[in-house]
Amino acid sequence: MREFYKHYLPYLKNYKLKFFFAVIGMIMVAGGTAGTVYIIEPLLDDIFINKDKDLLFIMPFIVVGIYAIKGIGGYVQKYYISFIGQDIVRIIRDKLLKHILELDMSFFQKKHGGELISRITNDINRIQQAVSNFVADMIREILTIIGLVGVAIYQSPELAFYGLVVLPIAIYPLSKLAKKMKKLSFKSQESISDVTSHLSETFNNVELIKANSTNKIELDSFKEHNYKFFKITINTVKTNSLVSPIMEIIGSIGFAVVIIVGGTQVINGELTTGSFLSFTTALFSLYTPIKRLSSLYNQMQDAIAADIRIKSIFAQKPEIKSGSKTFPTQIENIEFKNVELKYDDFTALKDISFHVTKGEKFALVGDSGGGKSSVINLLIRFYDISKGSIKYNNENIQDINIDSLRNNISVVTQRVYIFNDSVAANVAYGYEIDEKRVIEALKQAHAYDFVSDLENGIYTKLDESGTNLSGGQRQRIAIARALYKNPQILILDEATSALDNESESIISEVIDDVSKDRITFVIAHRLSTIKNADKIAVFKDGNIVAIDNEKNLLDTCKEYQRLYNLANI
């Protein structure tokens, strides 16, 4: 718990004034509660027994006054504490997403999107309870306890001793429950993360699920996760609900002793009825804040578990470090020299060497899994090499600033991302919209014809999943987006695979056109797309078996001949 607050206390420091108001509110609530208990004594002894008429008319005002103080205090405390908690959570959420987005691609390959969503939403919500409400509730309950104990001791120190001495007995079972709660909290957070992951996977693959009629399989597997979460939640409720009966049973023992001792004192005239009643009410009222404190402690375990999960993400650091040099203003050449790439223990690229100069189109072909996309991963520095070197104009890739590198490269893949925004915003993604340039890019990508037929032209809103466009149209929007950036390096990774033959041949011409003053990499299974490439690298099992133009490869490279024959069957 100390660790937890060490982590969040610095955040609380920014809210000193708000916290001060909240504490005033808490003091008003605690004072009000103690006051309601205290007034029982004058109510009974002075008004009912001594028949004090003056007090009879003052008392209703006092009662209303005390409750007003308690009510206003409660409101002030709740508002400021919620404000602090929600604001801290907002800041942590932003920080967590910023941190996650800076992590390496390898992190995202290993983590489910759903799990990450669960961390940013569910786990952080659990922390919100702890950083504000729990602190506030704890302070308020402790102040209330102090107030009530004060009243009890004031009325009768001896009875207070008998009434309160039983409390330590409760500590053992309650601490056992707290330990159990901590374990359950971990399980519960893992389980809700499974539920979220499953949901996100289901919605991402809804096409596949519907096309294969696997609704039932998906639903059954979801039901399993969902039921597991339910069971853990019920276990949590069971554990948490034990706090109350334990406290009450132990409390009743103290009360029984008080009845005997206090009752005797009242009968013998050593204690007034009012004092006795005021005391017993204080004692009764005392069990509620103590019960709440213990329950809060249990819920705190939930927040600690969430905090540990969140910290484990904050502890992840990107291994790919940005260099300090800016990307060359004019790219002249790119060189791979004896490059090796490992994904954990698996060597995906072995001894890769090639050289590309400005204006060239460099094609990568080969069987699936040959290593083509891995070369792209290296070009944009999603991964670092384990051997060899990659140079842009004789500058080592590791020395170049990553943002500046990526700002100069456009990648179009088979998987097209369309954002829930206008065509123009989709094309200019990441940059200011310049209407002229948007239209120019759309024209270059042969997309302007169908875009200008849309209801609002380039300002037509597109669906997030791009469902109001055909596959080929989406692909052309993606190509326009890549061209809008006017990149020095253009990478097309199976970018024409969704296009029909006619569109594909148009796009092939576009590629020829736009590749003149930059370096273009093209991966294509359809060899017709890359027939004009200046160099074609033939990949097999992580190696390049030959690099040449199509004519020479057809004459000399058996692997290329095999691919060519397969493509033309």
Ligand SMILES: Nc1ncnc2c1ncn2[C@@H]1O[C@H](COP(=O)(O)OP(=O)(O)OP(=O)(O)O)[C@@H](O)[C@H]1O
């Ligand atoms: N992130 C990754 N983690 C681990 N292994 C990977 C990763 N990405 C690719 N691989 C493995 O590296 C090898 C090369 O993959 P790569 O995607 O580069 O092939 P490719 O030639 O582009 O294939 P395709 O034509 O199917 O896209 C494959 O065996 C693949 O399983």
